[in-house]
Amino acid sequence: MFQNKTDLVPTYPGTIHDRLFEATYGHVKDGKSCEECGCTGQLLPRKRLQGDSPKPAIHFGLIASADTVMKSGKHRDVTARQEGVLAFEMEAAGVWDIFPCVVIKGACDYADSHKTKVWQRYAAATAAACMRAFLDNWIPSQTESGLDQKQSTGPWFYVPYPENESFIGRESILQKLQQQSMKPASKIALSGLGGIGKTQIALAHVYWLHKTSPDVSIFWVHAHNAEKFRQSFMSIAQECQIPGSFDPKADILLLLKRWLERKESGRWLMVIDNADDTHLFFGMPKESVSRDGLKDEGSLGKYIPDCAHGSIIITTRNKETASRLVKGKRPIEVEKMDQEESKQLLQEKLEDDGLDPEDLSTLSSRLEHLPLALIQAAAFIHEKSISASRYLQLLNESDQNFVDLLSNEFETVGRDSEAPRAVAETWILSFKQIRRQNMFASELLSLMSLFNRQGIPHEFLSDYAKKKQELELRGEIQLVVALGVLKAFSFIAEDKSGSFDMHRLVQLVTQKWLTRENKVCLFANQAVLTVSHIYPYGSYDNWVICSNYLPHVYAVLNIAATESDEENLGRAALLHNVGGYFLYKGEYEEAEACLIKAIEIRKTDLGADHPSTLTSMANLASTYRNQGRWEEAEKLDVQVMETSKTKLGADHPNTLTSMTNLASTFWNQGRWEEAEKLFVQVMETSKTKIGADHPYTLTSMANLASTYGNQGRWEEAEKLFVHVMETRKTKLGADHPDSLNSMANLAVTWKQLGRYHDALHLMQQSDEGYNRVLGPDHPHRINYQS
Template sequence: MMVIDNADDAQLFSQQGNLGQFVPECAHGSVLVTTRNKVAGSRLTQSGRLIEVGKMDKDESRQMLQGKLEADNPSPDDLSTLSSRLEHLPLALVQAAAFIQEMSMSVREYLRLLEKSDQDLVNLLSQEFETVGRDPEAARAVAETWILSFEQIQQQDTFAGELLSLMSLFDRQAIPRQFLHDYGERQQAQEPSGEMQLAKALGVLKAFSFITEDKDHGFDIHRLVQLVTRKWLGEKGVGQQFAEQALLVVSHNYPNGNHENRAICIAYLPHAYAVLRCEGIGSRDERLARATLLACAAGLFNYQASTYWNQGRWKEAEELLAKELSICSRVLGEEHPDTLISIANLASIYRNQGRWKEAEELGVQVIKTRKKVLGEEHPSTLNSMANLASTYRNQRRWKEAEELEIQVVEMRKRVLGEEHPSTLDNIANLVLTYGNQSRWKEAEKLGVQVIETRKKVLGEEHPSTLTSMGNLASTYGNQGRWKEAEKLEVQVMETRNRVLGKEHPDTLASINNLASTYQNQGRWKEAESLGVQVMETVQRVLGKEHPHTLTSMANLAFTWKSQDRLSDALELMRNCLHLRQRVLGQDHPDTASAFSALTNWLGQKDDGNC
């Protein structure tokens, strides 16, 4: 028997005049070859059957460690944790066992070293070790062993080495093939037969088992390989160059975070996070790509946040937008349209968190700059004015809100026409402002006008038309015209149920409004029945901590309170307050409302009034 160990260099055995000619071929002996390179293995066996040594499982890994550390009597749980942390790699496990014995430490102490940081893990993988049967001239550390393989890959296929370097900077799972193709085109590393070169380079990396292809044709890179590759890039002094390339690739391929692109945005988001954490060479192209990527990633959060209202992701969106705004201001300038969009989006996030003063400051800044750069009647300028009016309205500054809204409505009519959807949106906002001042007749007159125009322009079942009908019902209710309010609310609810579905948030909001109308008429049982239905459905569809769920809880608590079911109302409102404090924050207006109601009810209970 002849054994050829570590035959990883395919060229050493396949080119003319090389060692391959000395490997005997005869019927009276056997040749055993071990290799990490599938290409080399296929050539040495002349494309015969290969015996692949699979990944060790949990039990095998634990048994290997147990055999090496038997004298220390480690716990099975610690051994399982260690083998999992080192991803059941035999060489890494043997090195860990050798280090534990040499340093006279426990497995648990070694685990604490591993948990400190990725850099600590790489440092441990770089420690030299000795073990029985290991060639003294071979690489004496796991990291060194892999680095030798990296260098063989680079010699065999330069493009494969570049791809491995690039992939080490993405998230390690589900790396899209499009990223790698895009990089190849950017580097002009591929000729017209670019797909062939890409397939060949990926084949080299798969042959060394450094990457695997998943069922969706994305690629995973081994976590430990990823960390050691980054160390290798740092030692070669090219880490920042590849960090820039990775950022350019993701930024170029990351779409805007709107509804149509939501699935692909979510799939690419881990890679966006990974490249944004890396520091490149700081070129202008890199800074612009970083700003663009931050904007698109933040757009995804904005879309999700606007869809689900305030699902606890505002802080993440705020953090991304703040970074994006900082970069846009520095790279594009404070008056650039993209910078102003970032400021407006950040103001919107503040507004949805009830941070009115911060929203107002940014809103005023955007209006002034847009007036100067775009003009007073530009649609973006008018949008900013409408947003600021909404901020005033939320602060009960009705006159300031009204003044701005009238100004916007007049300009919309002049620029876009009286029946344009944007004009109607602004008139609808003015209706709300009139209602908030108890100017019911003016609110009703404008509300009817908006409904009739929206029916004509958009149709009777358009969501905006139904929203206006719901607002008019609210105007009727505030005047004590319950029957007219109920009639409209039933119509809106039934239409939304048919058009949007029983569990759509807008449908559930309609049911909630109808429950409030029943409550105001003293029809407690009907109000309670609808309130319970809404709360249970919203909990199931949107989750127990969604703000819509918390609103439905508060409404039902008020219904129970009105029925003299004080204990049930108190328990539900306590739960609502606790969730609002955690999800929305202590200072949010909804949190303050729940706290005020609970305090008032507890006072009534103590006084014996209920």
């Protein structure tokens, strides 16, 4: 064309005609060029040399198209910022609403009021050259033109995974899906712990449906994050060749939703996989966005199609998300496999007929019958060419080994390429989601992982919440909500008593997460302080609580903490109270070990003469006394008594207790006169200070009565024992260990006085009570029987 009409040959106008004014400077007069009307506004500086030769540049992005010319610098800049466009034009307006296309344009002005036609011919030529280069290198994906293509009418099968030929079991859940999924407008949620097999169940169902109902379209949507969700919708829309699906400006989510809701689209089933994040589908609370500065990527839930000819299956770790997406319907909870299913899965994956059935059963149990963990174990056994028994040995060597094996990556059918490929990482992903959704829930999970995993008392969590409340104004409602999040993710389960259990593998992985985040010591301190604050002293009235909480004591005391002053004193108080429990239960070696540690900490942090230190020393002396180690007991008793007299005074309750303990040591050594002197002093002071019926006064009376008995003064002993027994029965109850002790002492006294029938009857009552309350092997019962 240029050869025949040389006057049309474009020439480069040069930089002299390339002038860009400030956006706010308008053209002086319409209808004339800037030179003619004298535009003198400030030109924007350009990053180029005045004499440079032309160097064309190609820009990719959005172009704004309309049927009106853009002639305002201010409007141009505002629109560009708001819409993210890089150019304006009007010839292609509406074309891409009819068919997918690429617009290639050459820049000829700056879309302001200083428009000039100097550059138009050159711009057209550069656009044509660019188009020619594009066509020379473009390889069409289809031979037919877009205008001639016929829209596919389905049915469609868009599932990114092959069928899992080794899928095992889950018959009852599959039957529920088969019964419910094709009901009009059905919405079903599969919820459960990460790695429990939800995706595999959904995958097995869609392939069953594809074979039995080939007229039903099936679509699979990844919902791990907003980008995956949008990409899935776009891929489905383009697979189905929905008009407008190739338009970069189209709202692809709304486009697909409306298209699927049309009856002409036919019957369909959509699986929304890994829909774990509630905020993704329903948005974040406004206070979280403003307070924490978090990005709100919701609400995608409004784009999920809803119509009579379509069904939805949702897989999620989060029951809260499940409940909201299916509009309050109860989700199908996917539990761990049973023993037989677990063994079948291992046999299928290991492909070895010679496997020891006992090894398979043990391995299944150790991995909590969790499908993903079982597959991971089989992959490791295959890759490392080891036996199942050797894998078990590795698991059993240490918790660290256990976690390391759970962290080993592997490949399996039906997992998103971006999903973690190890059980540990799968759950750590859930931990991160919980932390984003509810930070307090994340803290509770961290704390709970350091207790014994079974029977975690609500009181522990409430105590932690109250301490947080003092700092951050959290209330009981925050605790309820946070625990709800953890239950929704199946990380904890609540029993009928209100206590909580944690999955064994979840506990180990949570501890690994804390190690990775360098937060083990932080939460170990909180765990020790929480148990220390709640665990009572081990007297008779507290035995049930002490026994129930004891596994948590062992758990927190075995974790290394930062050894801050607060944590040290909390640890010492806990050791002291547990030592008291063992002392009352007659488990003297355990009591001694706890009390020695408590004394060491208290001496270091509080001093040797602090009342708390002296109390622990007194209890340690009691353990020595009960083991017949009289010299060690006496040494401690004297030290405690003398220090108490000096620091607290001769009539202080702690001083009187130390005098009683020393008197008991004298008594056990047969030093009756020394024991009697101290017992009388303690009894008289107690009567004056706290009353004759006070439990402490009664104890001193009983001690004095025993001293009289050992001196053969049985009438004096009987008088005191009768008063003590009757008062204790009234005050404490007949089955209290102190009441039973009084009955046994009086029975011995009556025997010495020749009242054999009364003595035998009372001793039988005492023995039956000891057996019922303390158990047949308690040292007190054995002593009286002998």
